[in-house]
Amino acid sequence: MARTIAIANQKGGVGKTTTAINLAASLAANDATVLLIDIDPQGNSTTGLGVKKDNLPGTTYDVLVSALPATACVVPTQLPGLSLLPADRNLVAANLDLVDADDRHNRLRTQIADVNSNYDYILIDCPPALDLLTLNALCAADTVLIPIQCEFFALEGVSQLMDTIERVQESFDHPLAIEGILLTMFDDRTNLTRQVADDLKAFFKDDVLNTVIPRSVRLAEAPSHGQPILLYDVRSKGAESYIKLAKELLAKHRAAAAHAAS
Numbered sequence: 628m629a630r631t632i633a634i635a636n637q638k639g640g641v642g643k644t645t646t647a648i649n650l651a652a653s654l655a656a657n658d659a660t661v662l663l664i665d666i667d668p669q670g671n672s673t674t675g676l677g678v679k680k681d682n683l684p685g686t687t688y689d690v691l692v693s694a695l696p697a698t699a700c701v702v703p704t705q706l707p708g709l710s711l712l713p714a715d716r717n718l719v720a721a722n723l724d725l726v727d728a729d730d731r732h733n734r735l736r737t738q739i740a741d742v743n744s745n746y747d748y749i750l751i752d753c754p755p756a757l758d759l760l761t762l763n764a765l766c767a768a769d770t771v772l773i774p775i776q777c778e779f780f781a782l783e784g785v786s787q788l789m790d791t792i793e794r795v796q797e798s799f800d801h802p803l804a805i806e807g808i809l810l811t812m813f814d815d816r817t818n819l820t821r822q823v824a825d826d827l828k829a830f831f832k833d834d835v836l837n838t839v840i841p842r843s844v845r846l847a848e849a850p851s852h853g854q855p856i857l858l859y860d861v862r863s864k865g866a867e868s869y870i871k872l873a874k875e876l877l878a879k880h881r882a883a884a885a886h887a888a889s
């Protein structure tokens with residue numbers, strides 16, 4: 628069974644997609660089989676992995692709304708071990724098209740059930756909204772990874788995200804856990820970054836992951852070349868940080884599995 632991780636924060640531009648692409652690639656580089664699901668109509672994970680949006684066999688929209696099997700829509704990427712369920716602009720209509728469906732929040736969960744055993748990890752790149760798409764991602768996920776940019780308004784809106792997570796846990800009776808809080812675009816030369824990091828640690832405590840992602844021009848450049856940072860510049864600080872993040876999560880999950888088995 629895959630561990631399914633939704634990467635969510637309704638605040639825009641905090642590093643969700645950068646994390647989705649590069650964590651997925653780094654897990655695959657560590658011999659995990661990984662499916663990245665792009666559930667954002669912007670389709671940035673799709674473009675960032677160099678997958679062209681014309682001539683796709685199907686997209687996340689088709690899986691959610693037309694109930695096309697996920698297996699028919701998943702495409703390979705340049706990186707062995709990493710597959711993608713792509714998205715394009717049409718996905719924006721899913722919010723409306725599903726509004727009257729009884730199982731509207733559980734569509735993704737139901738539709739990916741049959742590919743679950745094909746992967747070690749399924750990552751879901753969410754849009755910057757607490758909409759039906761993000762709700763589907765949270766209901767399909769075991770855990771949620773929350774990237775937070777180290778800036779003045781970092782915590783703005785986080786309480787709404789926490790309320791939504793609680794709603795998923797209680798109203799939908801789904802045991803969604805926090806995978807971790809990931810500090811992104813970290814620049815420890817500035818007092819502000821350090822201050823925000825301290826505030827986040829005071830608020831989220833042990834949920835804050837040890838790995839932080841530094842601000843890195845190479846990370847920002849990589850998607851325009853359609854490549855994860857591992858292929859674009861493996862020796863960059865950005866690549867190093869996402870490899871470290873993958874190793875931190877793999878070690879945590881191995882320890883949890885060993886504990887559960889003992």
Ligand SMILES: Nc1ncnc2c1ncn2[C@@H]1O[C@H](COP(=O)(O)OP(=O)(O)OP(=O)(O)O)[C@@H](O)[C@H]1O
Pocket residue numbers: 638639640641642643644645646667669671753754755811812813840841842843844846847848850
């Ligand atoms: N660590 C980083 N260093 C420098 N630039 C970064 C870093 N992480 C992300 N960026 C850049 O910041 C911008 C926003 O990042 P990204 O697209 O990952 O955020 P997002 O949360 O997915 O945005 P959206 O909410 O629109 O989906 C992009 O231009 C990206 O290249």
Ligand SMILES: [Mg+2]
Pocket residue numbers: 643644645667671752753754
């Ligand atoms: Mg994004």
